[in-house]
Amino acid sequence: MHPHDTLAPRRATVCWRALLLTLGLLVLGGCASVYRVDNAVESFPRWNDVAGGTRLPGAAPQGPQTYRFDRLPSQDEGRQAAGQDRLEELARTALGKVGWHQADGGAPPSWTVQVSAHSLRLPRAPWEDPWDHHWGAFGMFGRGHVITGSGQIIWSPMFLHTDWPYYQRKVSLLIRHAGSQQVVYETHAAHEGRWNSTPELWSAMLDAALRDFPTPPAGTRQVNIDLPR
Structure with a gap:
C-alpha cells in the first residue's frame, strides 16, 4: 500500500471532525437567546456615620428617597459631559428600581449621587497567547506554523492577524x-468579557451594583444578569 493511501482516511477524519465541531458551535450560537453579564460587586454602607457633628440615622433609609446627581469637573466638560448624560440616564432607571427618584425642579x-464608568479595551484576554488569533490562508497558526484543514503542518512566515478584543469595565x-x-x-x-459596549450592558452592571441595596x-x-441577545 502506498504511504499516501494510509494518510487519506486520517485526513478525511480530521476534516469531518472539524466540520462537525463548526456546525455544533453554529447550532449552539443560534440556540442561545441570552448572554450573561457576570459582575464582581462590592458595596460599603455607612448610613450611621457622624457628619458635621450630627449623627445620621443609624438605619438605612426606607421608602422613596430623593436625590440629585453630582459631577466631578472632568465629567462636565465637552464629550465627557455627553457621555455622563447617558450614564446618568441609565443610573436614573437603576435607582428608580430601588425606590430612589431624582428630585423635581428646585x-x-x-x-446626592455620583456615578462613574470606566472601560479598558485589550487586544486579547490576559491569559491568551498572542499567537492564538493568527490565521493563515488554509488554517490557523500555532507558534509560527499553519495547521491546515487536513491536519498538515506547514511552516511559513505568512499570516493574517484577527483581533478578538477583550474588555475590562x-x-x-x-x-x-x-x-x-x-x-x-x-x-x-x-x-470582563468580549461583549461590545451597549446601553443594556451598562444597565446590567448598574443593576448589579445596586443589588441588595441599601443593606448589602x-x-x-x-451578581450575574442575563440579557437577551
Whole structure:
C-alpha cells in the first residue's frame, strides 16, 4: 500500500471532525437567546456615620428617597459631559428600581449621587497567547506554523492577524448625605468579557451594583444578569 493511501482516511477524519465541531458551535450560537453579564460587586454602607457633628440615622433609609446627581469637573466638560448624560440616564432607571427618584425642579434632595464608568479595551484576554488569533490562508497558526484543514503542518512566515478584543469595565456609585456631604454608600460592579459596549450592558452592571441595596452583605459577591441577545 502506498504511504499516501494510509494518510487519506486520517485526513478525511480530521476534516469531518472539524466540520462537525463548526456546525455544533453554529447550532449552539443560534440556540442561545441570552448572554450573561457576570459582575464582581462590592458595596460599603455607612448610613450611621457622624457628619458635621450630627449623627445620621443609624438605619438605612426606607421608602422613596430623593436625590440629585453630582459631577466631578472632568465629567462636565465637552464629550465627557455627553457621555455622563447617558450614564446618568441609565443610573436614573437603576435607582428608580430601588425606590430612589431624582428630585423635581428646585426641591431640595435628601441625597446626592455620583456615578462613574470606566472601560479598558485589550487586544486579547490576559491569559491568551498572542499567537492564538493568527490565521493563515488554509488554517490557523500555532507558534509560527499553519495547521491546515487536513491536519498538515506547514511552516511559513505568512499570516493574517484577527483581533478578538477583550474588555475590562467598571461602574461605581457614590451616595452622600445632601446636607453634610458625608459619604454614606459606595458600590462598584466590575465585568470582563468580549461583549461590545451597549446601553443594556451598562444597565446590567448598574443593576448589579445596586443589588441588595441599601443593606448589602460584606465582601465581594458575584451578581450575574442575563440579557437577551
